[in-house]
Amino acid sequence: MKSKIILSLFALLFVTTGMAQDCIFFFPQTEGTRMVKKNYDANGNLRGVMTYTIDEIDNYPSGMVVEAEYIFKDSTGTVYDKGDLEAFCQNGEFFMEMKEVFSNPSFVSTRQTDVVSTDAVMNYPNVSTSTNDTIYFDDAYVQIYSKKNRGNRKNVTVYDREYVTTEPVTTPAGTFDCTKVKYKIKSRSPKETIEGYGYEWYTPNVGVVKNEQYDNNNQLQYYTILEVLK
Numbered sequence: 001m002k003s004k005i006i007l008s009l010f011a012l013l014f015v016t017t018g019m020a021q022d023c024i025f026f027f028p029q030t031e032g033t034r035m036v037k038k039n040y041d042a043n044g045n046l047r048g049v050m051t052y053t054i055d056e057i058d059n060y061p062s063g064m065v066v067e068a069e070y071i072f073k074d075s076t077g078t079v080y081d082k083g084d085l086e087a088f089c090q091n092g093e094f095f096m097e098m099k100e101v102f103s104n105p106s107f108v109s110t111r112q113t114d115v116v117s118t119d120a121v122m123n124y125p126n127v128s129t130s131t132n133d134t135i136y137f138d139d140a141y142v143q144i145y146s147k148k149n150r151g152n153r154k155n156v157t158v159y160d161r162e163y164v165t166t167e168p169v170t171t172p173a174g175t176f177d178c179t180k181v182k183y184k185i186k187s188r189s190p191k192e193t194i195e196g197y198g199y200e201w202y203t204p205n206v207g208v209v210k211n212e213q214y215d216n217n218n219q220l221q222y223y224t225i226l227e228v229l230k
Contacts, residue, residue: 023089024126027066027096027207028054028229035068035173035206036228042220046075050224052085063089070099087207095121096207098142098158124202127163127179137161137181154189169201169210173229176203178210185213196221 028035031054039048049072056067065088072081087096098120120142125135139161145153164180178201187194198213209226 023063023092023094024128024204025064025066025087025089026094026124026202026204027068027087028205029057029064029066030054031057034228034230035226037208037224038227039222039224041222047222048075048080049073062091094124094126096124097121098140098156122158122161124179124207125163126204127166135163137163137183154187157186158183159186160184164199167201169203171209171226173209173226176201176206176209178203 033054035052037050037052038046039050041047050070051073052068052070054066054068058065058067065086068085068087070081070083070085071079073079083099085097085099087094089095120140122140123136123138125137127135139157139159141155141157143153143155161181161183164182166177166179169176169178181200181202182197183200184197185195196213196215198211200208201210202208206226206229208224211224212220213222214220
C-alpha cells in the first residue's frame with residue numbers, strides 16, 4: 001500500500017510532460033452536470049446537503065482536470081462551506097480532492113463558514129483492469145481549520161483503504177455498478193479524537209454514490225447517498 005500523500009494540483013499537473021494515458025474518470029465530465037448528495041445520521045435524520053455543479057473541463061499533456069463548484073448546507077439550509085473541488089486523471093490514474101470530508105458533520109462544524117483545508121487528494125483505482133496484487137489505495141491526510149482561529153482545527157487521516165467487492169448500488173439517482181472500498185478514519189482536534197471506519201461505493205463517470213461510516217463499536221454513525229444526477 002502506498003504511503004499517505006499531500007500533493008498540490010499544480011505539482012501533479014506539471015511534474016511530467018508525458019502524454020496522457022487512458023484513465024477511467026470517476027466523476028462527471030459534462031459541463032453543467034449537477035449532483036446532489038444528502039448526509040443522514042444513523043436514525044435517518046438529515047444532517048447535510050452537498051451540491052456539486054461541473055463548471056470547467058481542461059485537458060493537459062498529463063491528463064484531464066474537471067472542476068466543480070460545491071455548496072455544503074446543514075439540515076436547515078444554512079451554508080457551512082462552499083468553493084471549488086477538482087478531480088483529475090494523472091498519467092492513467094484518477095485522483096480527487098479530499099474536500100468531501102466536509103460532508104461529514106463529525107469532522108467540521110455545521111456553523112463554520114470560514115473553514116479551509118490543506119491540499120490533499122486520494123486516488124480511486126479502476127479495479128476492473130487490476131488484480132488484487134496491483135490495486136493500490138493511497139492513504140491521505142488533511143488539516144481542516146478556521147481562518148479566524150488556527151487553534152480551531154481538526155486533522156483527518158484516511159488510511160488502510162482496501163478493495164472489498166464490486167456490486168450494484170441503488171440510490172434515488174439510479175442504479176450503479178460500484179467498486180466498494182473499506183477505509184479507516186481518524187479525526188484529531190485539541191478537544192477530542194474520533195476514530196472509526198467506513199465503506200465507500202464509487203462508479204465511473206459519477207464518483208462516490210454512497211458512503212457509510214461506523215464507530216469502532218461497529219455502530220453506524222452517518223451515511224451519504226447520491227440523490228440527484230442530471
